[in-house]
Amino acid sequence: MxxxxxxxxxxxxxxxxxxxxxxxxxxxxxxxxxxxxxxxxxxxxxxxxxxxxxxRMEPTARLRMMFDGGTWYDIALPAVAADPLKFRDEKRYTDRLKDARTKTGAQDALKVGYGKLEGLAVTIAVQDFGFMGGSLGMAAGEAIVTGLETAAARGTPFIIFASSGGARMQEGILSLMQMPRTTCAVQELREARLPYIVVLTNPTTGGVTASYAMLGDVHLAEPGALIGFAGPRVIEQTIREKLPDGFQRSEFLRQHGMVDMVVHRHDMRATLARLCRLLTRAPAAEAAPTRHEAPVAEADAAAPAAPAAS
Structure with missing residues (x-):
């Protein structure tokens, strides 16, 4: 051997x-x-x-779940200054952005799409917690304002899936300015008499909760989602009292009137479609379409996204 x-x-x-x-x-x-x-x-x-x-769901999967046939038009979003304050902590802000973009494949924390939900035209924005904690900066603010303006121009409901840790500290006051900007854009949609529906996912905190996330005509939440301004640990340390069980969770907020419905993800699509039809007085759909119908004359404002793989 x-x-x-x-x-x-x-x-x-x-x-x-x-x-x-x-x-x-x-x-x-x-x-x-x-x-x-x-x-x-x-x-x-x-x-x-x-x-x-x-x-957590990343934005593309969320949009694929919502739109008929899993296809939609990506709304073109304005470009913003990459590092207006030349911010640096342990590493440069530009490096943090580069890492987040490499990790997620997205330019920033929000993705906005336009398409059909059970045959009804809707505009949907999804916040990605995986991109720097879904923080609200200039790019995210521009995305929300653009989405709201698009919904107002096309006469569609606007749905946003919120998920964020708050404002982006690397942009300082410029990130805080997005709170009133998005609030004004919400008001423009309201003046157009179009529905604004917010879906609160885990977590939704900080300046996002203090602005557009709590201005909806209807507020839905996923089960067990953390929703609040400051976190429960910060509140306990401030008031020096033990908080109730389930404090700041979606079920607790539903019981205390801050959330209208807690909806399981499996029922979210049908619930949103029903709400959109109710709020726009649209006729009930006979059957959900099996393939996406491309909107007419939309190519100048939006680029088509690739159909979802089956």
């Missing part, structure tokens, strides 16, 4: 040719510790099957 040929070489080959297994094939439930295969989680709209815990 040749020890080098029969033992050492096969072991070296097996070690060198070992296949790398991706680390994100399984997702752990933050509440129960249940492990879920990532394909099963995606098929269940990122809701843990056993516990019902709502994981």
């Amino acid at each position: 040749n020890w080098i040929s029969n033992v050492v070489r096969p072991k070296l080959n097996s070690f060198l040719n070992r296949r790398e297994v991706p680390e994100n094939l399984w997702v752990k439930c933050p509440e129960t510790g249940q492990m879920v295969f990532h394909k099963d989680l995606e098929a269940n709209l990122h809701v843990i099957p056993g516990s019902g815990y709502h994981m």
Whole structure:
């Protein structure tokens, strides 16, 4: 027996040719510790099957879930100054932006789309917590204002899925200015007598809660979402009292009148479609279309997004 040929070489080959297994094939439930295969989680709209815990959804998946046929038009968003204050803490703001863009594949924390929801034209914006905590800066403010103006110009309801830690500190006062700007844009939509519906997802806090996230005609929330201005730990340290169980969670806010409905993600599409029809007095849809119908004469304001893969 040749020890080098029969033992050492096969072991070296097996070690060198070992296949790398991706680390994100399984997702752990933050509440129960249940492990879920990532394909099963995606098929269940990122809701843990056993516990019902709502994981975060990235904007493209959220828009695909909402629009008929999984297709829509991406609304072109204005460009803004990348680093107006030349901000630097542990690293430069430009480097943080570059890292976030590489990680998410997006230019900033908001994505806006236009399409059909059960046959009714709607404009939808989605905030991405994965992009610097969904923070509200100049780019996000411009995206919201553009989305609201687009909805007003086209006569559609405007739906926003809010998810943010608050204003973006790297932009200082310029980020805080987006709070009144978005408030004024909401008022313009209201003057056009068009619905503004806010869906609060986990988490929605800080300056976002203090502005456009609490100005909707109807406020929906996903189960278990953290919603508030300051976090519960900060409040406890300030008032030096123990907060009630479930404080600042969507179910608690529903009980105290700050949220109209707590809606499971599986029911979100049908609920929003029903609300949009009710608020616009549109006739009920006979059946949800199976394919996206391209709007007429929209090419100058929006670019078509690729259809979702089945």
